[in-house]
Amino acid sequence: MFLLFLFLLPFSAAWAQNRVTLGGTLRSAATGEVLIGASVSVAGTTTGVETNTNGVYTLPLDPGTYQIQFSYIGFQTLTREVVLTRNTRLNVELLEEASQLGEVVVESERNTFQERLSTPQMSMETLSSREAKLLPALFGEVDIIKTLQLKPGIQSGGEGSSGLFVRGGSSDQNLVLLDDALVYNPSHLFGFFSVFNPDAVRGVELYKGGFPAQFGGRLSSVLDVKLRDGNRKEHDVSGGIGLIASRLSVEGPIQKDKSSFLISGRRTYVDVFTRLINKSQESDPEWSPIPDYYFYDFNAKASFELGPNDRLFLSGYYGRDFFKFNDEDFNFNFNWGNKVGSARWAHQFSSRFFVNTTFSASNYEYAIKNELDIYSFSLTSNITDLTLKSDFEYISSEHHHLRFGAAVTDHRFTVGRLEANSQDGTVNIGAGNKYRGQEYGVYASDDWTFSPAFTLSYGLRLSGFYNDGKNFLGLEPRAAASYRFSETLTLKANYTRMFQYVHLISNSGASLPTDIWYPSSPGVKPQRSDQYTLGLTKLYKGKYLLSTEAYYKKMNRQLDLRDGAEIFGNNELEQEFVFGTGDSYGQEFYVEKKEGKTTGWIGYTLSWSNRTFPDINNGRTFPTRFDRRHDVSVVAIREVSKRVNATATFVYGTGNAYSLPVQRFIFQDVNGEDFTVIPVYPDRNSFRLAAYHRLDLGLVYKLRPKRGTSDLTFSVYNVYNRRNPYFVYFETIEDEETKQITGFVAKQVSLFPVIPSVTYNFKF
């Protein structure tokens, strides 16, 4: 592996003697937080770089005098004259723009677009919390994942869902990282909300393909979520009160300009209302009580400047969903959630050589407890990971940007731990298995600027997994090339191979909290994917970024369950698995405008996603439930005045593929007391639900409080009250008196009608 690195060294030796480096850190002047992905460029040229995850930039230049431009979305662009005679460190603080998306950010958008044209990186979407906050989703809750679903190639699982289905992949094929720590289940309430609190999150990067070599372990996407560091200059309290949830954050310096903290929490309160409804109906014997449901989550982060070249970041997440049903006799408790923590040490050897070392822990578990008199039943599953990784970054010259590193993870799985007991000892059943596996990877990559027009990014990742005496190895080449035909047109191509060593076992079409993570083992080989992408990026009239990408992805060793599989309390779970292949392909189109009073984007995806399993559907290829032929999203943001921003979002998608019975027969059973109608299903997912479309409107109105800032966010979900299908079923119609069956009808169930909501947000 490191031969590759050695191979690259001659290039770094070519480091020109007379070149010097301008480097430093970019921060927000208001909060002292570092700015990631900010642009640093020589004014009037295409020479420029972006700041890395520590907000650090490195710009190699010939000695001389330069006008250096620093810009970042939402901040005033700063131009500084720099006289370079030797390596120079220049730390810069940028002032925030009063208006979030005003004219003044034009320059930074231009630079962002230029960056998109010059980098070989493709298939990547970025979104800041700031942008997401303008686009409230269901119940007025801002959700960065749901906003990401508005980008091409990223599909939701359906109404309200924050499950991600990236380029035809499954929902377990996403590597979700929160400050470098893995998050196993990124949703609350079956995907209606994501676990990422918008007040704590700085932004996300989502890779749909073109995966950099430092990422591995999942087939279809990398979702890299970063928390904010907290204000290093002063204390802030911010929060919001919404229709179904409230949130509160506190942040501030631990030691001014040196260290900071951020603590953020939120909780839903639908349960308060459902309890009231239940109480008011107590006297009605027919009333079946609505179960309790709520979730809460906390984020915490602390960052410390240990010295000029060392920084330490501590980051944590804890969240739980609760679902309870209790009456005098019957007691049902279900809870699930993630615990995630990471400690990252960022060290700078020089202005060109950095290392990030991260130790992280992640746990996901669910527990169901059920009690009746002296009998108790419990079912739990969990996965716990400990990960240590080091990522090095070395900018050897303006032509070579090297990255290399290694990671190792210890996974512990408890799969379907079932216990049933009675106090008198007559019942005592236990089942479930524990597994342990070690996953590891080493990688090296180089971004090679061959000429101003031609850039090549190539790398190799060697990954592996050890479990139960079996060691799997995977060689994952990554290659990307871009050729810039002109100032405004770039052609890009990419190939990546990925391996996935842990698998999500789901006995439902949707993602449920009871899905189980399972390791690769002698009987379960790792999943593998190969993805090919070709794309064009064009800057039109200086303010519209047009891009299109065509992709083909082949997935091997896909895992599913045989019909009627029992996954709970089954000690021989592997016998229920079936293996197959998947392929997906399509083309994405994207137009974005970030300049002017009206900004936004339009995305369109034409795609296919299929699976083939010898043991499912009689071996015939079938479309996945989320196979979506056409997918359109339109997002428009209009700055009406300094105090008012209006937004509109429209989505359209081909209906989900769905299984419906085509025939039926009457089943009398042994007793024959009531005939039942048994449905006969044809090929899997052979029907289409009606198309999904919806318009949401939003309005952010800034108030003028005496202290701090505040706003009212109004939103209307599903403005024209479209009945989007959630599922379809066939109903048997009976004569009320005779109970005779008189016919059958198809019924479509929808979840969310038009929902207006208002949220009050504050910061002081």
Place this chain on the structure above:
Amino acid sequence: MGISSFLRQLLPLLLLVSLLSSCDMEQEIEVKLPDMPTQMVVECYLINGEPMKLALQESSSYFAGPEALLVEGATVTITRNNGTPVTLKDTVLVDEVNRKVYTHYSPARVRATPGDVFTLVISDPKGRRLTGTTTVLPRVPIDSVGYKFNSKPEQSQEAYLLVRWQDNPDQKNFYRLLVHKNDTSGIDSQLDAEVNDRLRNGQKITYTTTYRFDRNDTLTVKLFHLDEAYYDFISSVEDARRANGNPFAQPVTIKSTVAGGFGIFTHLNSDSQTVIIK
């Protein structure tokens, strides 16, 4: 177990959202179903000492008329251990007590001992052929049946039911437990549970219900010892029925115990006990 009751309780929560507006979130739609050839469906339970009888019908397109389609002119035979085939005559019989309908009948009574193999062959003038075999299993006796009241005031007290039996450790075993309330209206089903010994091989198996029985209920408890094929069939039928209307379910293929159509052909053996909740 826990999961299915969880999902059942989840739905009202999801639909609660629709309380936010008075709109009806459920609407009738039109679905165009493809034409597929219909298939023969058989239900035949052999019971010791009773005449051989079965119900034969045709599957129908989902939105066709509600009446069951009969198979015209089918030849039906049942053979015990390579003996002489018994032909069942095409006769519609209605069992008023159990509210069952049979289409084929032979006065020959079933005489079976554990290990006997029965074979069913049905052919019809369209050239279709449906076959099935079943092996007779020994009866498994119920050890004990008990009940216990909850702590509510005496007038509104309810009891749970508890049934125990011994599992045979030498083989995989499958059971079905049916409980009926005997009342004037005939049979009133209270419980239908499929149980296997995967986690309790060789142990005394205890099955408990929720609190659901009232004082003075007279309950008949029947324990059937099933073969794996019947267990799979009854589970798949139950899963398919539930999948229709559950957004989280995958479609289910009916696992028939017969080839050439849908349905069940099995020998039924059961032990039963009656208990009065006092």
